[in-house]
Amino acid sequence: MYTMDLHRSLLLLSYLLLLQTSSQAFTLHHHGVTCTRTKLSAISPVLDEVCDTTGVTLTRFMYEVERVNPELSELAQLFSGIQTASKAITNLVKRSQLPSSSMLGLEGVINVQGEDQKKLDVITNDILKMALRHTGKVGVLASEEEDRPVDVMSMDKEVVYDEGSQYVTVFDPLDGSSNVDAGIPTGTIFGIFHHDETCDITAFLEGDFDEDTDMMCMVNTLQPGNNLAASGYVLYSSSTFLTMTIGHGVYGFTLDEQLGEFILSHPCIEIPETMNIMSFNEANWDLWDAPMQEVHESWRTGKSSLGKRYTSRYVGSMVADVHRTLLYGGVFGYPGDTKNVNGKLRLLYEAAPMSFLIEQAGGLSSTGRERIMDISPENVHQRVPVVMGSKNEVQEVIDGYKKWDAEKET
DSSP states (O other), X not given: OHHHHHHHHHHHHXXXXXXXXXXXXXXXXXXXXXXXXXXOSTTOOOOOGGGGSTTOBHHHHHHHHHHHOGGGHHHHHHHHHHHHHHHXXXXXXXXXXXXXXXXXXXXXXXXXXXXXXXXXXXXXXXXXHHHHHHHTXXXXXXXXXXXXXXXXXXXXXXXXXXXXXXEEEEEEEEETGGGGGGTOOEEEEEEEEEOOTTSOHHHHHHTOOOHHHHHHHHTTTOOOGXXXXXXXXXXXXXXXXXXXXXSSOOEEEEEETTTTEEEEEEOSOOOOSOOSEEEOOGGGGGGSOHHXXXXXXXXXXXXXXXXXXXXXXXXXXXXXXXXHHHHHOOEEEEOOOSSSTTOSEEIIIIIHHHHHHHHHTTOEEEOSSXXXXXXXXXXXXXXXXXXXXXXXXXXXXXXXXXXXXXXHHO
């Protein structure tokens, strides 16, 4: 016991010393590769080199972001709420298998998408709402478990635009929850948007609006992925991983449960340009359209541009499959099929936030015919086909659709 306490004390001391280190210049050499990045737009934040130092806590990371980007102070507070909720959900998922737990099974409620809600779906949704509400920086959110965008500053489900809040948050509280009873990895996906200034806030708050104005303010939540200020996911697996972007690279943190802190473990994640790994539910192959079938068959038989046979790795939880794809490369997809023409993944709070991460890591994300980040949602729960991952593999899919469409026109 004494040895364990001493070990934990030394660990804590080492991290405290790290946190007290002044903001000097750091050079990142991660896995032997010096990390360099290019700002993608004029609004991309500046990151201090401390943010590339393995071992920095997420709290310290966001402090540094806020220090050099004062306009992002509210975003830093939002991430504080997200990591608090993630720690709570980690404990719930771990304890859900215990005989004394009452969190497994169905809630007995059908959500707006016609799906049976799991008890953990409802609990994790409430945890995230509460955590975000207490940051005081979110007025509107959209969730897989909510029928419509909701006001997190009140406890009811009225659709309200909070003039004093800067951000709109969208999330899937527990992706892969159908697998939780079997102990398979699950995750939380989140996206953070700025408020759309074109919404007539005054009329909306005073109640002086018609149905069209009401819809315009709902569209404040229905923004394309190009408008995301930040996105990320939390994977509940062998460890708890929080991977995020604020528009300037992708960073992965691992929860140190002894310290109760997310520690930077994967700075500046860059997805390989090509890798012979594919992640699809191949049981639906005969239901896919011809372009997707042809590209997939070329991977399976080794006749693609890479010239290698691809290996199949499919968990069935989007967060788990995308996490592996980010780190190892390859391609993840859930195409449309004859049963689900638009696929099964939701654009607003699954496909768009994940696409932001993939693109920030140097990959591509597409429906096959359209860049996912360009699509403006028509409703909160709109579904889209998804193919994302390494540049070469996704480009092969895009080219396959272009070729197929061109041949149909001739």
